Amino acid sequence: MKTPRRYIASIWVGTLLIGASCSSSLAPQPSGKSISPQATDMPNESPTTDPISYLALGDSYTIGEGVPNQETYPVLLTKLLAAKGISISSPKVIATTGWTTAELQQGIQQAGIEGNRYELVTLLIGVNNQYRGLSLESYRQELSELLDQAIAFADGKTHRVKVISIPDWSVSDFAKQQGVDKEKVSSEIDAFNASKQEICLQRSVYYIDITNEYRQIGHQPEHLVEDGLHPSGKIYASWANQLLPEVHSSLGY
16 A cells, blocks of 8 residues: 555555455355464475575565664564574565555566475455455465465465565554454454455465454554554564464474
8 A cells, every 4th residue: 555645646545555345244254263284285394504585475564664774574574583593585675555456466477486496475455455445356366476476485285375465555644544343344354354364264375364453553643654554563572472383383493
């Protein structure tokens, strides 16, 4: 989603966010739990002495709109891993504020990384689909394709791919100022996240729900940047810390 100051005219009323027309009565609810591959899906791998390569795919939540680069969740995650003695390269980030799933697909193609392999891949995308009112059906199709790409980048090792749920931007000051229908946005985000979770289960990919926590604290001033919409570094630090145990384990440590 784009910030209200700089992009309010071009973000269709937002950048990180999007809106699929799902009714609150029909929208499936996410479980609120992380889902990991079964032990049989995670082969024993000896830790490598070479730096771990990391690919982070997403939108403004991945590039950290409004915060310094060192406060984004991919960078914070690498710092946490390094503190545990794991040699890891700076993340390769393919993300732009306002991107939908289709635009992320285009961004990956333009990045020219086809055939590259990474020991860790994270994916957080979908808020702009919801915000723009794009269909849940197109989201499911494009997310499935993106997840297959992510698995290919991880050399087919599904336990090396981590998918993060979509935060609920309706709790933000920006949403309040715009007078959005909070229940409608929350319902649609639940539907998008439920689809994301289902697709991850189908591919034995780890899914982490950060949405429930975000709904509790995302509105607090210390958890928002200046635009009143995007998360502060404290939120990203929480995401990185929640990812750490699963990432550490899946890397073979």
